[in-house]
Amino acid sequence: MFSRLLSHDLPRSRWLALMLVVIVLGLAFAPFLFTGVKSINVAAKVLIFIALVVSFDLLLGYTGIVSFAHTMFFGIGAYGLAIALNAMGPTWGAIALGTVSALAISLVLSLVIGLFSLRVRAIFFAMITLAVASAFLTLASQLSDITGGEDGLSFKVPELLTPGFALMEDDWEGPFGAVALNGRFITYYLLFAVVTGMFLVMLRIVNSPFGRVLQAIRENDFRAEALGYRTVVYRTLSNVLAALFATLAGCLLALWLRYNGPDTSLSFEIMLDILLIVVIGGMGTLYGAILGSTLFLLAQSYLQDLLRLAGSATEGLPLLPALLTPDRWLLWLGLLFVLSVYYFPTGIVGRLRDRAKR
Amino acid sequence: QSKEIRIAHVYSKTGPLEAYAKQTHVGLMMGLDYATGGTMEVAGKKLVIIEKDDQGKPDLGKSLLAAAYGDDKADIAVGPTASPVALAMLPVAEEYRKILLVEPAVADSITGDKWNKYIFRTGRNSSQDAISNAVALDKAENTIITLGQDDAFGRDGVKAFREAIKKAKVIHEEFQPPSTTDFTPAIQRIIDKFKGVPGRKFVWIVWSRPNSPFSKFAELELQKRHGIEMASGGNILPAMVTYKQFPGMEGAAYYYFGIPKNPVNEAMVARHYKEFKSPPDFFTAGGFSAAMALVTALKKTNGDAKASALIPAMEGMSFDTPKGKMTFRKEDHQAMQSMYHFKIKADPAFAWGVPELVREIKPEEMNVPIRNKR
């Protein structure tokens, strides 16, 4: 039964299973375990990124398509919700309308992009999507009447999801500190439920006959075509599915942040983060998305704090403090990019599974 | 009641605005030290500064501010550097019912339609910038074309500028993409528009990016060939290096260390030289002013940092800054302040074009509109 839920695609490594259980439990009970504002924000972001990265892995890891336009769909989702809530006020109807119209736009756009440009060479596709994404970013910041331009949109969400809404009068005194059972708490679990559902559905898709064909196309599209698989159809469908999942992830982001702007959901930086997470976790393994997102976001969120410690520890030494200040955290993030390619050529999941095989 | 007042400084420690942000922080710390007479205490309470790096990202700024108020129990927050970040942060202050002192983000809407009562701003807003420049250029014989970057910053500035111009003629607004690499077309359009126009011709430039059009105006010898002059606001010192090619250029500045004559500025310049062997810059003055505002207000409430006490204390409050006296306007909590009409001099002793004071534009002379709804 459990195995069916996971589409018979089990972790296949004891260590991997253990890490996944820890992460999933951690996320499931995050509001009770980590009571700070920052940590719950990190947990929510991990959830959103899991959904986003999983959708990207369908493209990259399973189908072998390098697309830089993935944040565009993420952004469409976030903007869809933001614009609807901004224009119609904090109602559930606005959320529904925003989500549905964002999904519809993404559907059409990804279909068009897929049909027109998936025929060209992979590297050209990557470059075209890079250009399209940057054009879209420019467009979003130019249409300031609708999107709020560079400034973005701050908006309100329905009462039930606001911090002001209290499930119980008083905070619940848990073993790890007081837990405020408010609208944020509800929003978090809403996110958790949706992301879990998305993950399981995606797991199902990649383990379906369809998913297997995608892998074949990744390996040798020419041969797949000769077997009778219409590669354009499969690739386009994969592109559309990935876009829809990313859009949904974008909606979740907007819902959680109650803000959206070009930098928040459309920037190239996010695209790179996604790429890196997929590689760290392991391409073509959805579990990698969970592991990668968790590790990367923890690193990204706490790197500066860590450096602050390291910086004060090395005070007095030459040069090191200049490199170890929190101001230079990007340097270490860059190093993370390099090292992860070095040491996890098959990703953490690949590594762990290889070990398990020995 | 705790023995501390916790102040969070949320700013773009890293990212493209790093250089600006650092100046603000230096100014803030220097200002707090100066205002408390070196004790870092107000009314017997220790001032504790918590630094947060928003990296110039609005979403991050928003969650950091929440973390500062929520996790770090900050009583007051100062920052941020970029306007989009500030706009994303405004609702958080309202949610936590704590003061956010905006410095140096400039967008009008921060104290305009996005404002809430927990927001104060020591920094100048776009309108103040533009209006002061308008005051400096507003003569009947002048014809002006504006050149702005095509985004909220540029458009806000040009709009406010136009509204403030009463006598001069603005014949054209030129906007170019913020990422423009070649300004030849823009300049060509401007030349064409000025054809046959009598009197003095000015191009007023509002541009904040490093890819500035200034040097191109010099290369194409506009003044010599077409009698077109340039005007613009002040900027940070490294950016004013290009001004050196335009001796005589006029405009209005927010701050230049050599201009204001008052004890606070003298103290700041002296300290800065002592500590960094260089003069304080644009944003240092801003950070310093924010510190002065905070300490003045806390003294007034006798160390009570709750918004309920601070808001009434700060509304209408005047305080000393390196730029002289500032006053938080009651209506929108914007600090009203002097600006400086300058003229550039090329002084071989300095790497940058030195703005020399023509005259101080007092707050009363600038009719800065109130754009918020209370």
Add this chain to the structure above:
Amino acid sequence: MLETRDLTVRFGGHVAVNAVSCAFAPGTLTAIVGPNGAGKTTYFNLISGQIKASAGTVALNGQDLTPLGAAARAQAGLGRAFQLTNLFPQLSVRENVRLAVQARAGAGLNLWRIWSDRRDLLEKADRVLEAVALADKRDALAASLPHGDQRKLEVGILMALEPQVFMFDEPTAGMSVDEVPVILNLIRQLKNDKTKTILLVEHKMDVVRELSDRIIVLHNGELVADGEPETVIASPVVQQAYLGISPQEAEAA
């Protein structure tokens, strides 16, 4: 019945296949021979749709396939093994075959079933692997197989596809002598089935002689001979252009 009419392709100025008209009946094995570069592989490519023809038509059982792409032609019943090995390198041997079985079953666009639940497909894949003597290597990655085994896998994939028309392009090249009979037996079995159309490109004349019902000869892209194996092999064009035997030697032999 597979039929090509005036099938032609030009690459720049070079006519690789020149107006080839030919029909292949079910139940027969036709060998296609000709010197290197005669256009045999290109002819296959035109039939199975890897290359678009400059002129001419391809029809299967009266259905015109010319406007269709490779995938559609494969679905219509044209199966192809390649001269230069063409596998899914990073997938297991079994998965290589299973994908062909799945294609045959038309199950590719199912997004919801779990692939391993389709036992029938797996079992069929295993049967094919048995047949091409690769069962013991089914979990190895295709890329790690030695050359000869890759050739066998290539044939296995074609078998799994169960097309109506089998096109083998030098199936035994590089295969060790003791393995060759396995493949030849497979082809023989197909032939005995009497319903399949089989096309075979092969340079080993003994194989051609033994298996084929008919031989056609391509030379410089043109169909230059067509008929009973013995007559065609004895014809001067084959003796000279292909086997490289001068007329005198042919006489002597």
Add this chain to the structure above:
Amino acid sequence: MSAQNLLTLEGVHTHIGAYHILHGVDLNVPANQLTMLLGRNGAGKTTTLRTIMGLWHASQGRVTLAGRDITAAHTPDISRSGVAYVPENMGIFADLSVKENMLLAARGARSIDDIDTKRLEWIFDLFPAMKKFWNHPAGKLSGGQKQMLAVSRAIVEPRQLLLIDEPSKGLAPAIIQNMIAAFKALKEAQTTILLVEQNFNFARQLGDSVAVMDDGRVVHSGRMAELAEDETLQARLLGLSLKAHQ
């Protein structure tokens, strides 16, 4: 065998990743002779050639070329000491033209004019297609033409040792005859050849000596003529019992 050995392998073990492929190969390649390396699929023939070429390194054992230990040498250095290699997959530079492929193979030549014209003519005679498609992208050649190009590259300049992996596959009989003639001529010109082959007929016509591999070891070595006559030995070593295939 009286002839001196140009190349010897002694107890060579090779691993590819985690797999142990060669289990102690002992092989002698006499100078100025043609040695056939036979064996069924997966026996390790290709791996042996790659190990000699330095494309994989022996984990144990010794490879000696003309008295020099090349076990750990780098591929370019091995090549520069006069070894040419025709890999199993032919190693054609598909994006370059036939001419450019040949130019690269002639290491000493800065342009095509520097190549010995006589030798080129000889190659064009052997493989007329090379001349015909001289300026075409090599990737567009037919399977057999690629094979011809791969061999042409190896013989465009004189070399002391040729390592050739299954040159006859995909070639029409007429061309195979040409190739046999070419190898004989090369042998005359003091070239040592180590040839991997499946086509026993081809092997029989050419080989002076022979080594048969199975499961990562050399299980038989001797003179080709002996093996060619002894059908029981053939059957045992190569599974060559059936007349059907010669």
Add this chain to the structure above:
Amino acid sequence: MNKDFDYKPLLLVPLLALIALPLTGSASTWLTLTVAGLAMGMIVFVIASGLTLVFGLMDVLNFGHGVFIALGAFVATSVFAAMGSYVEADSFWLNMVALLPAMLVAMAVAGALGYVFERVIVKPVYGQHLKQILITMGGMIIGEELIKVIWGPQQIAMPLPVSLRGAFIFGEAAVEKYRVLAVLVGLLVFLAMVWTLNRTKVGLLIRAGVQDREMVESLGYRIVRLFIGVFVAGSALAGLGGVMWGLYQQTVIPQMGAQVNVLIFIVIIIGGLGSTTGALIGALLVGLMANYTGFLAPKVALFSNIALMVAILLWRPQGVYPVANR
């Protein structure tokens, strides 16, 4: 290049200029815009040339190319600072005494960093585009941060040497002096590249090495050295490009590399991902297009590069001079 050279893409440049002529209205405006656009294109070509080299020959998608551009510019500011009096001297030759060393030092430093970059960052990922993107981006981030550590995070002014300031005036039209220099440098780089790639075996070898490294080694070439050499050359060209770009902008910021990344990628895509001539055409088109649209419709200028790229790809899906089947 042989006789059946494909000349059509070459015509694009004059074609674009001709189309713009009636639209711009006056001949002098057109002349100013065209000359400025062509010169701009030349600068863009110089900064993109290293990338074409590295991508076209070695098939390495170097997203970190920008860091060499930034490095070149920053090194040049330091050289200028050290030779301030020569920069400020009102003599062309004295100015050159400052400019030439600035260029050479910038190229040397960028080349040296290129060596390290190749060994440490690029070497493990030859043939893997995706990992190249990630690891070179990582390298770029590190490089940018190190620039901030060394030169500080703020912008640094990089004024033109005195004799290069100002413009040549032809009636109503004006041509900046610096742009004339840029054209010369661009042409020099172009000719040097075309010569090396077409008259020597180096180009062939590297292209072959990308397809089958083992085979090239089996033919007796030490491909490793060649790859390093090309990468170093590409980085040095980027360094030179940085100097040119920095002087053009007259300020340099640590992020300048990242900012030009999309631009230079567009240029080499238009060019066919690796063709030198293609990149030159791409750069010139981009330069012209930016100037014409900037004049006619500034809003559109934002999208002009991308629109141009899409138009070209619709015409030739592999760029104007497709390089091989990659």
